[in-house]
Amino acid sequence: MNKELIIRQMAGILSLIAAALLPCGGSALALDTRPLVEVELFTDKDRLAPGEKFRLGLLFKISPGCHIYWMNPGDAGLAPQIEWKLPEGFHAGPVFWPAPQRMEEPGGLLVNVYTEEVMFFSWVRPPERIKDPSVTLKADASWLVCRKICVQESAEAKLELPVGSGLAEASPSEGIFSRYAARVPRPASDFSTLRSETRWIRKTQPQQETRTGIIVLESMAEKSIWLTGEGEFYWFGYPSENLTSGEIHYDAVHSSAKRLVFHLSVRKLDGASAWLAKWGGVLTATLVREGADTVNYALSLDFTEQAE
C-alpha cells in the first residue's frame, strides 16, 4: 500500500468521524452552519380575497436522519411552537397537527415524531376590506430537532400575497395542503363507513391509579375492514399533565372482520389530582377494506367520564 493511499484512507476515516459527530450526519464541512430544519410559509391561494378564508401553512423541511416532535413529544423532546404574525383584522384559527410517527430510541424511549417533512396549518379569515395592494404574512417558529444530539432552532418565515377581489385562484401549493390535511386526525364520525366507541372499563374506585380504555372500531360499510397483517396501529395521547398512556394493544379474540377492538392502559401520575372528565388521543391504523386499497386512518378519539 503506498503512502498516498494511506493518507487518502486516513482522510476518509477522519471525515467519517466528523460526519458522525454532526447531529444528523450532515456535511462534514466545519463551516456549514445551515440549520437542520428549514421552514417555508405557504397559502392555498395565490391571491388574497378580502373576507374569504384561506389556509396558511408552515412547511418544515427536516434534514435526513433528524426528527422534530408532535404536540405530545412522548418520553422526551419538545413540541415545536408556531406563532402566526398577521396584519390587523386577520384572524387565524387553531393549528392543525398531522398525525406523527412512533419512534423507539435506545433505552426503550418512545417518542412521537415527524421526519423528512411536515406542514402545520391554520384557516385564516382576512378582513372584509383591505386597503393595501398586497399583504405580508409571517410566522415565528421555534423547535427542537434531534438525532444523536438535540439542537434548538428558530426562524421567521414570511410571504407576500397580492390582494384582489373576486374568487382567488387555487395556488400551485394547494397540493401540499391536501396532502397534510389528509394526515390530520379526525373523529371516526367524519368517515361514513366507520363508527367508533370508547369507554373505560368500569372503575372500581375513584382513587385508582390506572385504568384500561377500550376502543372499538366498526365498519358501517357492507364490506369489511381488517388490520393489515403487520399490525400497524399506534396510540398517541393528547398532551396531559395528569395522565400518561402506554402502548395500545389489539384484542384479536374480540375482534372480527367488521369490528376491531383495542385496549389501552392509562396511568394517572403520582399525586395528580383527578381523572380528567375528558381525555383522548389519536389512533393511527392501517386498515384494508375488502376489495379496496389499504387506508391509513388517523382518528381522534375521546374518553369521557361515564356515569356509574
Next chain:
Amino acid sequence: MKVLTSMILIAALAITTAVLTASETEPQSSGSEAKAMKAPVFTAVDHNGKEQSLAQYKGNVVVLEWINPDCPFVVRHYREGTMKGLAERFKDQGVVWLAVNSTNYHDANKNKEWVEKYSLGYPILVDKDGKIGKLYGAKTTPHMFVVNRDGELIYNGAVDDDPNGKKDKRDVYVLSAIQAALSGSMPARRETKPYGCSVKYAN
C-alpha cells in the same frame, strides 16, 4: 412494531381480555394513600474517579439530576443557574446533589470539563452504560429525582413547569420536593412528566 412482539402481546391480551370481560373489574390499587417506594441503591464513579453510592448519604436528602452537557435544555438551566443555585441554597441543610450523566459517549473528562466550566460544588457520576439511568427510569436531560432521609423516592419528574423556558413565573417542582423532604412530608406533585432531550443510552 416488531411482529414477534405484537404476536406475544396479542396472545397475552387474549388471556387477560377473557378475564377482564368476564368480571369487568380491574386489579385493586394499593389504596389512596400512595406509599413512596425505596430509591434504588447504586454505586458509581464520579468525574474525579471517586466512588459515590446512595448508601453513603443515608440520612440525607439526595437530589439526583440527569445531565448531558450537549443538551440545549441542560445548557439553558446551567446558564440560568437553576441546578447550581438549588444545590448551593440547600447544601447547609444537608441536601446532597448528585448529577448523573448516562450519555453513552461521555467519559469522566467530558463531565470534569462541565464541573469546571460552571464551578460546580457537586459531582457528576459517570454512567456510560446507562445502568443507573435505567434503574431509575431516567428518560430526559434534565430528569430529577428526590430521595428523602428515609431513602424513599418522593419525587420523579421535571425540574419545573416550563419546558420552553419562557414563563415569567415558574413552578419549580424540584424545589417543592426538596422542601417537602426537609420537612418530612410529601410534595404535592410526586410525579410530573419530565422534559428535555432523550437520555442518550447505548442500547
